[in-house]
Amino acid sequence: MSELTAKQRIVVVGNGMVGHKLIDALSAQDQFEIITFSEESRLAYDRVQLTKFFETGDANTLALTDETQYQQAGVQYQLNARVTGIDRQGKTVQLESGDSLSYDKLVLATGSFPFIPPVPGKDQPHIHPYRTIEDLEAIQDSAQQSKVGVVIGGGLLGLEAANALKTLGLETHVVEFAPRLMAVQLDGGGGALLREKIEALGVRVHTEKNTQNIAPHPDSDAPTRYQLQFADGTTLDTDMLVFSAGIRPQDALARQADLAIGERGGIVIDDHCVTSDPEIYAIGECALWQGRIFGLVAPGYTMAKVAAQHLQGQQDSAFTGADMSTKLKLLGVEVASIGDAHGNSEGSLSYSFTDEATGVYKKLVVDEDGTKLLGAVLVGDSSDYGNWLQLCLNDIPLPQPPEALLFPAAAEGGAAPAMGVDMLPDSAQICSCHDVTKGDLIASIEEGCHDLAELKACTKAGTGCGGCSALVGDVLNSQLAKMGLEVNTDLCEHFGHSRTELYEMVRVKELRTFDAVLRACGKGEHGCEICKPAVGSMLASHWNDHILDPAHLQLQDTNDNFLANMQKDGTYSIVPRVPGGEITPDKLIVLGEIAKEYNLYTKITGGQRIDLFGAQLHQLPPIWQKLVEAGFETGHAYGKALRTVKSCVGSTWCRYGVQDSTGMAIAIEERYRGVRSPHKVKMAVSGCTRECAEAQSKDFGVIATENGWNLYVCGNGGMRPRHADLFATDLDDATLIQYIDRILMFYVHTADRLQRTSVWMENLEGGLAHLQQVVIEDSLGLCAELEAQMAHLVDTYECEWKKTLEDPQKLKRFSHFINSDQPDAAVQFIPERGQIRPAPKTEFSQEQRIDVLEVSS
Amino acid sequence: MSQWIDICPQDDVVPGSGVCAQLGDAQVAVFRTGQDQFYAVGNHDPLGGANVLSRGLIAEVKGTLTVASPLYKHHYCLRTGQCLQDEQVQLPVYPVRVQDGLVQLAC
Numbered sequence A: 001m002s003e004l005t006a007k008q009r010i011v012v013v014g015n016g017m018v019g020h021k022l023i024d025a026l027s028a029q030d031q032f033e034i035i036t037f038s039e040e041s042r043l044a045y046d047r048v049q050l051t052k053f054f055e056t057g058d059a060n061t062l063a064l065t066d067e068t069q070y071q072q073a074g075v076q077y078q079l080n081a082r083v084t085g086i087d088r089q090g091k092t093v094q095l096e097s098g099d100s101l102s103y104d105k106l107v108l109a110t111g112s113f114p115f116i117p118p119v120p121g122k123d124q125p126h127i128h129p130y131r132t133i134e135d136l137e138a139i140q141d142s143a144q145q146s147k148v149g150v151v152i153g154g155g156l157l158g159l160e161a162a163n164a165l166k167t168l169g170l171e172t173h174v175v176e177f178a179p180r181l182m183a184v185q186l187d188g189g190g191g192a193l194l195r196e197k198i199e200a201l202g203v204r205v206h207t208e209k210n211t212q213n214i215a216p217h218p219d220s221d222a223p224t225r226y227q228l229q230f231a232d233g234t235t236l237d238t239d240m241l242v243f244s245a246g247i248r249p250q251d252a253l254a255r256q257a258d259l260a261i262g263e264r265g266g267i268v269i270d271d272h273c274v275t276s277d278p279e280i281y282a283i284g285e286c287a288l289w290q291g292r293i294f295g296l297v298a299p300g301y302t303m304a305k306v307a308a309q310h311l312q313g314q315q316d317s318a319f320t321g322a323d324m325s326t327k328l329k330l331l332g333v334e335v336a337s338i339g340d341a342h343g344n345s346e347g348s349l350s351y352s353f354t355d356e357a358t359g360v361y362k363k364l365v366v367d368e369d370g371t372k373l374l375g376a377v378l379v380g381d382s383s384d385y386g387n388w389l390q391l392c393l394n395d396i397p398l399p400q401p402p403e404a405l406l407f408p409a410a411a412e413g414g415a416a417p418a419m420g421v422d423m424l425p426d427s428a429q430i431c432s433c434h435d436v437t438k439g440d441l442i443a444s445i446e447e448g449c450h451d452l453a454e455l456k457a458c459t460k461a462g463t464g465c466g467g468c469s470a471l472v473g474d475v476l477n478s479q480l481a482k483m484g485l486e487v488n489t490d491l492c493e494h495f496g497h498s499r500t501e502l503y504e505m506v507r508v509k510e511l512r513t514f515d516a517v518l519r520a521c522g523k524g525e526h527g528c529e530i531c532k533p534a535v536g537s538m539l540a541s542h543w544n545d546h547i548l549d550p551a552h553l554q555l556q557d558t559n560d561n562f563l564a565n566m567q568k569d570g571t572y573s574i575v576p577r578v579p580g581g582e583i584t585p586d587k588l589i590v591l592g593e594i595a596k597e598y599n600l601y602t603k604i605t606g607g608q609r610i611d612l613f614g615a616q617l618h619q620l621p622p623i624w625q626k627l628v629e630a631g632f633e634t635g636h637a638y639g640k641a642l643r644t645v646k647s648c649v650g651s652t653w654c655r656y657g658v659q660d661s662t663g664m665a666i667a668i669e670e671r672y673r674g675v676r677s678p679h680k681v682k683m684a685v686s687g688c689t690r691e692c693a694e695a696q697s698k699d700f701g702v703i704a705t706e707n708g709w710n711l712y713v714c715g716n717g718g719m720r721p722r723h724a725d726l727f728a729t730d731l732d733d734a735t736l737i738q739y740i741d742r743i744l745m746f747y748v749h750t751a752d753r754l755q756r757t758s759v760w761m762e763n764l765e766g767g768l769a770h771l772q773q774v775v776i777e778d779s780l781g782l783c784a785e786l787e788a789q790m791a792h793l794v795d796t797y798e799c800e801w802k803k804t805l806e807d808p809q810k811l812k813r814f815s816h817f818i819n820s821d822q823p824d825a826a827v828q829f830i831p832e833r834g835q836i837r838p839a840p841k842t843e844f845s846q847e848q849r850i851d852v853l854e855v856s857s
Numbered sequence B: 001m002s003q004w005i006d007i008c009p010q011d012d013v014v015p016g017s018g019v020c021a022q023l024g025d026a027q028v029a030v031f032r033t034g035q036d037q038f039y040a041v042g043n044h045d046p047l048g049g050a051n052v053l054s055r056g057l058i059a060e061v062k063g064t065l066t067v068a069s070p071l072y073k074h075h076y077c078l079r080t081g082q083c084l085q086d087e088q089v090q091l092p093v094y095p096v097r098v099q100d101g102l103v104q105l106a107c
Helices: A017-027 A052-056 A067-073 A133-144 A156-167 A188-200 A252-256 A297-311 A385-393 A402-406 A438-446 A452-459 A469-482 A499-508 A514-521 A531-543 A585-597 A617-629 A661-672 A733-750 A757-763 A767-776 A783-795 A800-805
Strands: A008-013 A032-037 A076-078 A083-087 A092-095 A100-102 A105-108 A112-114 A127-129 A148-152 A171-175 A204-206 A211-216 A226-230 A235-238 A240-243 A247-249 A267-269 A280-282 A287-289 A326-330 A333-339 A349-355 A360-366 A373-379 A429-431 A572-574 A601-604 A610-615 A642-647 A681-686 A700-705 A708-713 A725-731 A829-832 A835-838 B004-009 B017-023 B026-032 B038-042 B057-061 B064-068 B075-077 B096-099 B102-106
Touching: A008 A017, A017 A032, A017 A067, A017 A297, A052 A133, A052 A156, A052 A725, A067 A076, A083 A252, A127 A133, A133 A156, A133 A240, A148 A156, A148 A235, A156 A171, A156 A240, A156 A326, A171 A235, A188 A204, A188 A333, A188 A349, A188 A360, A188 A373, A226 A240, A267 A280, A280 A297, A333 A385, A349 A402, A360 A402, A373 A385, A385 A469, A429 A469, A438 A452, A438 A469, A452 A469, A452 A757, A499 A514, A499 A531, A499 A733, A514 A531, A531 B057, A572 A617, A585 A601, A585 A610, A585 A617, A601 A835, A610 A617, A610 A835, A617 A800, A642 A661, A661 A681, A661 A700, A661 A733, A700 A733, A708 A733, A725 A733, A725 A767, A733 A757, A733 A767, A733 A783, A757 A767, B004 B017, B017 B102, B026 B102, B038 B096
Parallel strands: A008 A032, A008 A105, A032 A076, A105 A280, A127 A240, A148 A171, A148 A240, A171 A204, A267 A287, A642 A681, A681 A700
Antiparallel strands: A083 A092, A092 A100, A112 A247, A211 A226, A226 A235, A326 A333, A333 A373, A349 A360, A360 A373, A572 A610, A601 A610, A700 A708, A708 A725, A829 A835, B004 B102, B017 B026, B026 B038, B057 B064, B064 B075, B096 B102
């Protein structure tokens, strides 16, 4: 590379996933001026997750970047801007607008376009490709005017499109030219099982059909718009069509500039992603490497990385081809294909296994000695994918006999054959979405990432498709063990069990007090500040006795102990429940009068309620007496329990609302109030996709749709923000509540102490898909019990403050001194902005830092 | 010679918890364990800076019986008043006994 005096200008044509990946890698380098052009109206988005658009109705959830991020990174961009020509001699590009722009290096990341076969009738309305968000918007419009939809193409993308049509409520058909679905990835057996499963879901599959004409329906009275006419003389009636018959490289610009092009299209590149012009690169689906186009995102990302390194002068970085193995979930069916799935390699042998009872198909392709895995197909259960892929990619000697891989349960001791992560070389790629190797993971673990959530956050491994999560966990555990840091899941020094194990013991042995739990499962006589509140919470979520009963009193942490939130000066704040944030003027007046009478500092909380600060211990009962008389209940702001259900006004008042979000929020808040959980739980209900209640940042978020409710789970704001995952769509009221019951109770059963749902989800083996199986498909047979337990908690709910006020023995503790009516003389307030605040402590300097041992708020 | 002062009936201190007693100008945190042993230490948490220790949890840390402060969870030994996290910090300790069903502190 030449010596650089000024910034080198890189022009990137195309801002899809791969173009963006390159920009992302280069923008960290100061030596480049980056300019990108996109024909589309938005910056890069996640095309792999395109169908999510139909679930959320919001294109922004797919965004990989936004204008602010590009501006901050100094990346210049033009949207809706088509590059029409390249002048290679002058090193400029021409734009449709007539402008031209010079470049030092040009990168073509123009991607591909959907292939639409030249069938007569293909240009009529309601016939769409499936590629961009605009295509999806058009499909959505057509679907509203249609009852029947056909997808042409039974490949990977075609089945996703079929899922989309089904989600939109259409009678859905898939038409495939080949004899089976996903012909590229699956063999006959796998294809047949996939077809069976998809048909069971109500999608009709038509294979070996060659579409010859798309005619307006010959019968003008027919309920459908078109008739498809096939070569074999059969027909199929439909209102709309989606073409997903493969992709073609978008190489028009390169052709016109006379760059070398493959016989069947594609811009020819070398191992550094350089085209026939050394100043021009091509990456992604437009590029042709050794005669191959790579239609998956992972190889595109690898090309982007190679090109970025080459642009920075690293001559040794090279693209060496890509593994095209895939794992995905199509219409709820798990499908995976590894390497030589068809057994095309010379001398290869195959083993297959079909379980018709549960609908599982597995096939192994091994070399002629039976020592190496060459390929595999999995349908119905793809849990072996991660292990098998590593066996295949790293040429790891197979266990003998190789068919033992198909029957792990039959192998010795019922355990899976030994394929520990220890056998993998450091160069083994664990996460293909983000190209993270085992060595990368180990380096991060050695630098201090000692839990799974942290490791995923700092390496990005497992945050793409999530398929490698279990493997990432295995690498972590193995490495920690090697470092002598075996993961200790003991609750504390008194219990050699994890919270999950202890919860099961409490349940199975029917233990009702801390002393009984300590005697049965622990050691020592007293317990500590870690195990006591944790066990207190388990007992509360299982038996629901009053938390201030004498047997439980000693277990309650700072805030639960007096049913209020202790502040830095030892006074308390009081938060009455305001379900859904809906409050009458009369109740507001009561709160104001109480705050005035007791001179309390008042503040509106983020959860749509009112916090009253500065109450002393002896004031809590009389204040609550007045609150209870006015119809208030405790808000559990002090508890590891449901806090608030935030809501917008929804369809009742809002011009845009589509459901009564406030009503639903109140119903949910009143159902789950008082349920004790491993950590606090926050919820929200939004009345439309504008999401004014910010439901996607909550543990449980509900967003109204035209047809019901979308449920999001395991979001978080706070210290480590996490967007909630979409769990299920278009639920009716009863199903929504049923799913929340099950998920919340499953969380109570299985989470660690003080583990928010967000971290719980990130550590849950199998992640979202596993939770969906447990809750929607009842894969563990737990749902009836989870629901019964929640019903018990709902039925036995009582306001803790109301009960406390009825019991003189419990009230005795609400006094600063046991032997005097005096308040604590050290509690002093000074005025600030018309209210009180704690007086600064004179005996401590402002600089003195307090070493916080544990924050559990 | 110290003098024993009546504080409260024994039953006013729930086993496994604490109460705060006024003893002259001093605030004393009195604890009763689940095994009915009584301990008394100063009620002021010098690290948290508030009079709150009677509202802390009794916690056994590697064999030492302590109170965990409700503010920032520092542990103070119930026998000696020593803070386990900061050897510079120690609470005053008070003699405590139960006589005729009454908790008594010496001053």
